[in-house]
Amino acid sequence: MSAPTSTAVTQSEHSGGDRRPPGRVRTLWDALGTKAYLFSVGALVVLAGWGLSPYFLTSRNLVAVLITASVVSILAVGQFMVIVTGGIDLSVGSVAALSSVVSALALQNGVPMVLAVVIGLVVGGVVGLFNGILIVYGGITPFIVTLAMLSVARGLAYLIQTGRFVPIENDSFMSVFNGDVAGVPSPVLIALVVTVVAAGALALMPFGRRLYAIGSNPEAARLSGLPVRRDVLRAYFLSSTLAGLGGMMIAAQLTEGSAIIGNEYELNSIAAVVVGGASLFGGSGDPISAVVGGLIIAMILNIMDLLGVQAQTQLIVKGAVIVLAVLFTTGRGREGIRRLWTLVRGRRTAHSQGEPAGESA
Secondary structure (H helix, E strand, C coil): CHHHHHHHHHHHHHHCCCCCCCHHHHHHHHHHHHHHHHHHHHHHHHHHHHHHCCCCCCHHHHHHHHHHHHHHHHHHHHHHHHHCCCCCCCCHHHHHHHHHHHHHHHHHCCCCHHHHHHHHHHHHHHHHHHHHHHHHCCCCCHHHHHHHHHHHHHHHHHHHCCCCCEECCCHHHHHHHHCEECCEEHHHHHHHHHHHHHHHHHHHCHHHHHHHHHHHCHHHHHHCCCCHHHHHHHHHHHHHHHHHHHHHHHHHHHCEECCCCCCCHHHHHHHHHHHCCCCCCCCCCCHHHHHHHHHHHHHHHHHHHHCCCCHHHHHHHHHHHHHHHHHHHCHHHHHHHHHHHHHHHHHHHHHHHHHHHHHHC
């Protein structure tokens, strides 16, 4: 009885309005559609910047955009690993600040550069593990846990820093995180390596496939015997570790560690993931799209800077971009647009058909 029904459904899908191929091919189809959307939007933003400001396509400005986007991209990759499980990490900006202060203090006290970097990464990872433990074993929602950690990590950074900031005078640290390799800025190279490694891990390794399964249906993943708790812990650990890496990159650019850096970076990383087409409900998206989303946001903000747009207006534009991205990249958003268009078109048709009747009456 079930086989004919399945066949009928399959036939109706192919003969109906949804002409996309089924199964894994459909998943690839959707992914390519999201990529096409992203690169189309990116091309439009570049054209808009070129038309609005003569400085936008200069090599100096484009390098500045890439360096700015590199930090957001690294945080967005970590944020995506959490969001794909159906969670969220609001603490990444504060973790970046904490790691910047810790690594700067370590360097100031004569700790070798490599060990100072490791300490900064470990501090970020420990915060992520603490988030994961409270979420997985404490049963507290990710929003509440990471919102609390946003304040805790920022407060710890203020407590341990000496003075208003911690100056960094280590040439090796500056060269690694704010130098260049063969003319390419090192922050861009670091972001590229992180993105490629994360994309490969999520696409090819069992850990990545399990994260998607957890985000799609956590209960089904648990009943299937997947290590849901362990993988969620790993996701939050990686998110905070990458936030620590981003914090040290910001510290190198500012030549100081400070508790005030990383403000709004949690929102920027979430915006990058959303603009990249990932669903906040989990189970969809990919790190490369999140990075492209971060680059699009960086370009839009850069254009507004070149035009002298006020910071308040930039916040409004950023919010509008996020809403539009959700509408056009998520299935629910596209379905809402289709329903709205059908409603408007139906009213227009009814109105146009009703006018002759009214005139004759």
